[in-house]
Amino acid sequence: MKTKKQLQYPEYKYVLANIVENSNEFTLPSWLIVKELWSKTKFSDQPTRNKEISTKIIACSKKLIQSSKKDLIYYQFLQKDLKKLAQILKSKYPYTGNTRSLVKIGEKCLPVLAKEMGLNIKRKVNVFFVAEFPKPYNRIKTWDLMFADRNDERKYGIKEGIYVHKERQFPLFCEFLIIHEYVHFIVRSNSKRELSSGHKWIEEGLADWYSFIAHFRLFRSIDNLVFFKKVYQIYEKNFPRSPLAEYSQYDRAIKRLYLWGGHEAVKKLVSKYLQNPNSSRWSRLYRNILQEKSDIISVANTKRPGDRLNSYLLTLHEKVDTLNISAVEYLILNELNMKVQKCMPYKKIRYLLSIKEKVFDDAISRLEGCGLILKKENNVILNDTSSSLLDAGAIKPVYYGTK
Numbered sequence: 001m002k003t004k005k006q007l008q009y010p011e012y013k014y015v016l017a018n019i020v021e022n023s024n025e026f027t028l029p030s031w032l033i034v035k036e037l038w039s040k041t042k043f044s045d046q047p048t049r050n051k052e053i054s055t056k057i058i059a060c061s062k063k064l065i066q067s068s069k070k071d072l073i074y075y076q077f078l079q080k081d082l083k084k085l086a087q088i089l090k091s092k093y094p095y096t097g098n099t100r101s102l103v104k105i106g107e108k109c110l111p112v113l114a115k116e117m118g119l120n121i122k123r124k125v126n127v128f129f130v131a132e133f134p135k136p137y138n139r140i141k142t143w144d145l146m147f148a149d150r151n152d153e154r155k156y157g158i159k160e161g162i163y164v165h166k167e168r169q170f171p172l173f174c175e176f177l178i179i180h181e182y183v184h185f186i187v188r189s190n191s192k193r194e195l196s197s198g199h200k201w202i203e204e205g206l207a208d209w210y211s212f213i214a215h216f217r218l219f220r221s222i223d224n225l226v227f228f229k230k231v232y233q234i235y236e237k238n239f240p241r242s243p244l245a246e247y248s249q250y251d252r253a254i255k256r257l258y259l260w261g262g263h264e265a266v267k268k269l270v271s272k273y274l275q276n277p278n279s280s281r282w283s284r285l286y287r288n289i290l291q292e293k294s295d296i297i298s299v300a301n302t303k304r305p306g307d308r309l310n311s312y313l314l315t316l317h318e319k320v321d322t323l324n325i326s327a328v329e330y331l332i333l334n335e336l337n338m339k340v341q342k343c344m345p346y347k348k349i350r351y352l353l354s355i356k357e358k359v360f361d362d363a364i365s366r367l368e369g370c371g372l373i374l375k376k377e378n379n380v381i382l383n384d385t386s387s388s389l390l391d392a393g394a395i396k397p398v399y400y401g402t403k
Ligand SMILES: [Zn+2]
Pocket: 180, 184, 203, 204, 207
């Protein structure tokens, strides 16, 4: 082994969360930084000491730059962003979770969940803080928390309860995740057939859906919901076969149900499902929901009340995404945006940025083609919309070349 610059999976999630949280500080879009970083990162079972994470990021950055022979401008942006990321990570305190506050969140969310889901709390749930998950789940290195139900108790002798991995917690994520596990507990303990594994899409879909709702009811923060959703989207985009991406699909199904019939529809699913969790009807329902076209969404949009949470939930089907352009195009727009008049002679920009004529001409015509700039005589003009999109960080450069 030549290099040992590996991140443990939970550390990787921590880095990812920081990229999303600080997305305005970076030139490139968050998902792209994640993708580039991922392409040079190997996973290890062992955690790193916290201060080493930023060192690893710098090492990854160096590797990436070495591998870039072609689009230099793009890689300059990338290097700048990774340096920034390393700086951000360095300035953070160690991220060992605050276990006491997690337990508190768990206790508080239980009555909220019961009310939202229309269910009862049947018994006390145990929360265990462990250095290692109980066998056979100790082999799974990607989980931060888990819920063991009575099925696990029977099969593996694991006590029913929520297991929190001591070393894999970090802010915000674990808040959602512990509520997610509590949803599993409520569902399992209310199920007529407790000793069945149920349908994954419903069990996981509900756990995610209600963790969102309960988190909002407890903390009243839409920003946190947006953050969590963005992390999910990046997962889906970059790692389509990861468990989180799979969960996004389940989320989509529950969300459609909500858009169709509001909270009542989801609640109805809960009660019907619990009566007969093993029915094959649930697989059919899943297929049917996913096959529905967007008309469900348009029907629902007209009748939902304008409460803050509801209006957020309604936007979930829209993709929160940036407008992607090439690195050269981004440089040109940025140069224009810095000018008071947002206008510059064609030749002067090319001279200032020292871009090859052919590349420059192509970039200008693409920018003109998608309405981001106007050409007037010998000048290039940036319109107000482009300028405000740039300021909001909604236009980001990506690499279009082949590697
Ligand atoms: Zn789950």
